[in-house]
Amino acid sequence: MIQLPTPLSLTTPHNLVKTSYLVGELADSIHRGRSTDWLRAASIDFDGFAAERAGVREHWGVPSQVFWYTSGEYYIGSLVLRHRLTEDEGGGHIGYHVVYPWQRNGHATRMLRLALNACADLGIPRALLTVSPDNPASVTVVERNGGIPDGLNHEGEIRFWIDTTKH
Numbered sequence: 001m002i003q004l005p006t007p008l009s010l011t012t013p014h015n016l017v018k019t020s021y022l023v024g025e026l027a028d029s030i031h032r033g034r035s036t037d038w039l040r041a042a043s044i045d046f047d048g049f050a051a052e053r054a055g056v057r058e059h060w061g062v063p064s065q066v067f068w069y070t071s072g073e074y075y076i077g078s079l080v081l082r083h084r085l086t087e088d089e090g091g092g093h094i095g096y097h098v099v100y101p102w103q104r105n106g107h108a109t110r111m112l113r114l115a116l117n118a119c120a121d122l123g124i125p126r127a128l129l130t131v132s133p134d135n136p137a138s139v140t141v142v143e144r145n146g147g148i149p150d151g152l153n154h155e156g157e158i159r160f161w162i163d164t165t166k167h
């Protein structure tokens with residue numbers, strides 16, 4: 001496995017990870033059988049692509065923030081942190097993915113832990129995560145971070161609450 005230069009952290013989208021981001025997301029899209037068309041614009045103007053995602057932005061009617069999980073020039077995955085729940089609680093407080101080449105190395109578990117610390121700093125004492133029952137990897141990630149199941153949402157996803165003050 002690749003030796004990362006520094007401990008991984010949640011960073012504001014930035015252009016230092018351009019190549020790693022594009023190649024990682026390309027591999028991930030191919031693995032999931034999804035279109036890779038969206039990468040074209042990103043590859044032409046990566047600075048603009050990263051800038052569009054930086055900072056707190058209103059999305060789905062609530063303030064939300066995108067983080068990239070990075071070490072030096074290496075990009076591992078993305079995470080979105082909603083500062084408030086949407087009206088129908090869609091997507092919960094936190095959503096994430098780790099690109100395929102870096103999966104199954106504990107990255108999502110650690111990335112979520114860092115996001116829970118960020119939630120606590122933002123004054124969110126309990127974070128809601130919603131996970132499809134057909135996604136055992138994500139269910140494991142949430143359970144390893146102390147997720148307590150609380151029924152299903154309108155899309156049939158498991159609702160998990162995590163006490164962010166314990167992280």
Ligand SMILES: CC(C)(COP(=O)(O)OP(=O)(O)OC[C@H]1O[C@@H](n2cnc3c(N)ncnc32)[C@H](O)[C@@H]1OP(=O)(O)O)[C@@H](O)C(=O)NCCC(=O)NCCS
Nearest residue numbers: 096097098103104105106107108109131136137138140141
């Ligand atoms: C879910 C996801 C984020 C997990 O990322 P990851 O970095 O591989 O997660 P971790 O390495 O922390 O894995 C957690 C556990 O789930 C297990 N796991 C990982 N992929 C798995 C799979 N496809 N099937 C079953 N278990 C899996 C891991 O093996 C690990 O357990 P282990 O340590 O005992 O091996 C990643 O698969 C992904 O990005 N999927 C697509 C997007 C997505 O589903 N996002 C979450 C939406 S709620």
